[in-house]
Amino acid sequence: MNTAEAAPSPSLRLLAAAVDVYKKVFTNPALSSPNPVRRSGFDLDVTIESVRTEAQDVVSLTLVRPDGQPLPAWRPGSHVDVFLPSGKQRQYSLCGDPQDLSRYRIAARRLPGGGGGSLEVHALRPGAALRIRGPRNAFTFVDSAPRYLFVAAGIGITPILPMTHAAGARGRLVYLGRSRESMPFLGELPDGADIRPDDEYGPPDIPAILAEAPAGAAVYVCGPLPVLDAAQRCLFTLNPTGSLHTERFSAAPVADGREFDLTLAASGLHLRVDAAETTLDAIRRVRPDTAFSCRQGFCGTCKTKVVAGTVDHRDRSLPDTERADHMLVCVSRSAGGPLVLDL
Numbered sequence: 001m002n003t004a005e006a007a008p009s010p011s012l013r014l015l016a017a018a019v020d021v022y023k024k025v026f027t028n029p030a031l032s033s034p035n036p037v038r039r040s041g042f043d044l045d046v047t048i049e050s051v052r053t054e055a056q057d058v059v060s061l062t063l064v065r066p067d068g069q070p071l072p073a074w075r076p077g078s079h080v081d082v083f084l085p086s087g088k089q090r091q092y093s094l095c096g097d098p099q100d101l102s103r104y105r106i107a108a109r110r111l112p113g114g115g116g117g118s119l120e121v122h123a124l125r126p127g128a129a130l131r132i133r134g135p136r137n138a139f140t141f142v143d144s145a146p147r148y149l150f151v152a153a154g155i156g157i158t159p160i161l162p163m164t165h166a167a168g169a170r171g172r173l174v175y176l177g178r179s180r181e182s183m184p185f186l187g188e189l190p191d192g193a194d195i196r197p198d199d200e201y202g203p204p205d206i207p208a209i210l211a212e213a214p215a216g217a218a219v220y221v222c223g224p225l226p227v228l229d230a231a232q233r234c235l236f237t238l239n240p241t242g243s244l245h246t247e248r249f250s251a252a253p254v255a256d257g258r259e260f261d262l263t264l265a266a267s268g269l270h271l272r273v274d275a276a277e278t279t280l281d282a283i284r285r286v287r288p289d290t291a292f293s294c295r296q297g298f299c300g301t302c303k304t305k306v307v308a309g310t311v312d313h314r315d316r317s318l319p320d321t322e323r324a325d326h327m328l329v330c331v332s333r334s335a336g337g338p339l340v341l342d343l
């Protein structure tokens, strides 16, 4: 069931008294911190220097500091959180030159059916001010590998492009996409890049591509879920001494989920979280303004205080000291029984 329920289930009624006490105490701003709690401490104000069309439905933005000072150093694979004018927070890989700290470059593909973040990016114009957070690196480029195979699909080229330049002659790039018109940065690829648009080569054969990796190569893959899944299924059979590094741009499907009851204590709302949906998605049905960013359990944007219930923590970034009474709702869910959250 995917709707907010007017009447709580019997198990939730047992929590009502506790929730009432909770609401009196913890919704007092003097006694509680706002939710979700966001990591902070390295925010930067930047100005959009330029907006450029890089391919069909893809724009890049270059960002500079208003005072002309250098930006923080970053390594290939890093991303920044971008706070859009609407308040949405989205993550974009840095796809410029890590040696040039006078500017950052990010790129976004327009996704009309997405959450609206990409449409906002496409509406931005030079001179606009933005706040960014980072850079952070969740897709680490290990620069000591003897050989590399890079597989980028579509906008997945953004974290891969700086890696290919860092790897130099040790690396080989296979770049996939629907058509050349849809593939950004074709003019910036390293020499020898293997460009394979679907409309010329047909759908990609990921096992065949990975079979071309030299023994022991570091294989970096960034693209849509089917490409990542195929790589995870076959790489270690094909190349037992290789290493696989992947980055996805979307939430992973829920694995082994069980439905559970959820109460948003401060709002007085009761929901049922389906087995196949995330806690965050269930919350956003009734609280569409709920903040999120990575939807993969590493940025901390969706961290929420737990009032009652036992959490099945499915992230690896929440500190141990916070696991007793907080959860990352984009990935974590109930370990059994109802949950009550401070929302």
Ligand code: FES
Pocket (backbone or CB within 6 Å): 291, 292, 293, 294, 295, 296, 297, 298, 299, 300, 301, 302, 303, 328, 329, 330, 331
């Ligand atoms: S949205 Fe990033 S941890 Fe949940």
